[in-house]
Amino acid sequence: EAGVAQSPRYKIIEKRQSVAFWCNPISGHATLYWYQQILGQGPKLLIQFQNNGVVDDSQLPKDRFSAERLKGVDSTLKIQPAKLEDSAVYLCASSLTGQTNQPQHFGDGTRLSIL
Amino acid sequence: AQKVTQAQTEISVVEKEDVTLDCVYETRDTTYYLFWYKQPPSGELVFLIRRNSFDEQNEISGRYSWNFQKSTSSFNFTITASQVVDSAVYFCALSLSGNTPLVFGKGTRLSVIA
Numbered sequence: 001e002a003g004v005a006q007s008p009r010y011k012i013i014e015k016r017q018s019v020a021f022w023c024n025p026i027s028g029h030a031t032l033y034w035y036q037q038i039l040g041q042g043p044k045l046l047i048q049f050q051n052n053g054v055v056d057d058s059q060l061p062k063d064r065f066s067a068e069r070l071k072g073v074d075s076t077l078k079i080q081p082a083k084l085e086d087s088a089v090y091l092c093a094s095s096l097t098g099q100t101n102q103p104q105h106f107g108d109g110t111r112l113s114i115l
Numbered sequence: 116a117q118k119v120t121q122a123q124t125e126i127s128v129v130e131k132e133d134v135t136l137d138c139v140y141e142t143r144d145t146t147y148y149l150f151w152y153k154q155p156p157s158g159e160l161v162f163l164i165r166r167n168s169f170d171e172q173n174e175i176s177g178r179y180s181w182n183f184q185k186s187t188s189s190f191n192f193t194i195t196a197s198q199v200v201d202s203a204v205y206f207c208a209l210s211l212s213g214n215t216p217l218v219f220g221k222g223t224r225l226s227v228i229a
Contacts, residue, residue: 003159033216042119042206042219043160056216089158103150104217106160 002026004107006092012113018080021110025073025094031055032069033104034077035091043091049075079112087114117142119209121220128197129228136192136223138207144168149183149190150208150217160206166190167212197227 005024013019025032030051035043046065048055052072060067064083069075079086089111093104118141128134140149151163164174166183174181178195194201204224208217 040221042208042221043217044219045216048216091160093160103162103165105162106152108157108159111158 004092004094004105006090006107006110008110009108010111010113012115013082014115015084016081018078019082019112020076020078021090021092021112023075023077023092023107025075025092026105029094029096029105030072031095031097031102032075033093033095034067034075035093035106037089037091037109039088046077046090082112082114084114087112117144117147117209117211117218119207119218119220121205121207121223123223124221125224125226127226127228130199131196133193133195134197134225134227136194136205136207136225138190138192138220140188140190140207140209142209142211144211146212148210148212150210151181151190151192152206152208152219154204154206154222156203163192194225197225199227199229201225202227 007022032049034046036046037043046060047057047067049069052069067077089109091106091109093106095102095104120139147168149166152160154160171183180193182191204222206219206222208219210217
C-alpha cells in the first residue's frame with residue numbers, strides 16, 4: 001500500500017511570509033495528524049483530525065497556524081506569517097481509526113527553513 | 116501530564132556490538148501504550164513496536180528486543196549485533212488509551228560504525 005505522501009519536501013521562506021504544506025494519508029485512514037519536529041527534539045502534535053473534524057488542536061498556535069481537511073482525505077497546514085522559531089520538520093501521520101491500538105504511519109516530512 | 120525521557124542523546128558503537136537505548140516514562144494513568152519509532156536520515160518515522168501497560172512480557176523481533184518494566188517505568192530497546200543500517204534516531208513515545216496523541220521523547224541518535 002502507498003504510504004503517507006507529503007509535499008513539498010523542502011521549503012525556504014523569509015520571516016513574515018506564508019507557506020502551506022500538503023498531506024495525503026494512507027487510503028482508508030480516518031485519522032490524520034500534523035506534528036512539528038524542531039531540530040534535536042521529538043515530534044510534537046499540532047492538530048489531529050478524525051475524518052474532516054478536529055479532535056485536538058490544543059497545541060496549534062492559532063494566531064498563525066491553520067489546518068484543514070475538507071473532504072476527510074487530504075489535508076493542508078498553513079503558516080501565516082512565519083516566524084524564525086517555526087523552522088522545523090512538519091510531519092504528517094495517519095492511522096486507521098485514531099485509537100491507540102492502531103499505529104500511526106508517518107510521511108517523510110517537510111523541512112521548513114525560515115530566513 | 117505525560118512525559119518521556121530518553122537520557123542518551125547520542126550513542127556510537129562499532130558494528131556487531133550490542134546496544135541498549137533507554138526510555139523512562141511518566142504517567143498517572145494505569146492504562147497506556149508505549150512505542151518505539153526509528154527515524155533514519157531520510158526523515159520518516161518508522162513504527163517498530165507498541166506495548167500496552169498490562170503486558171509486561173519482553174518481546175524479541177529478530178535482532179531487536181524490548182524490556183518493559185513497570186516497577187521502574189522503563190521501556191528499553193536493545194539491538195543485538197548492530198549493523199550500519201541501524202544508524203538512525205530512535206524515539207520512545209507514550210500514549211494513553213483511546214484517541215489520544217503520542218508524546219515523544221527527545222530521541223537517541225545511534226551511530227553504528229563499520
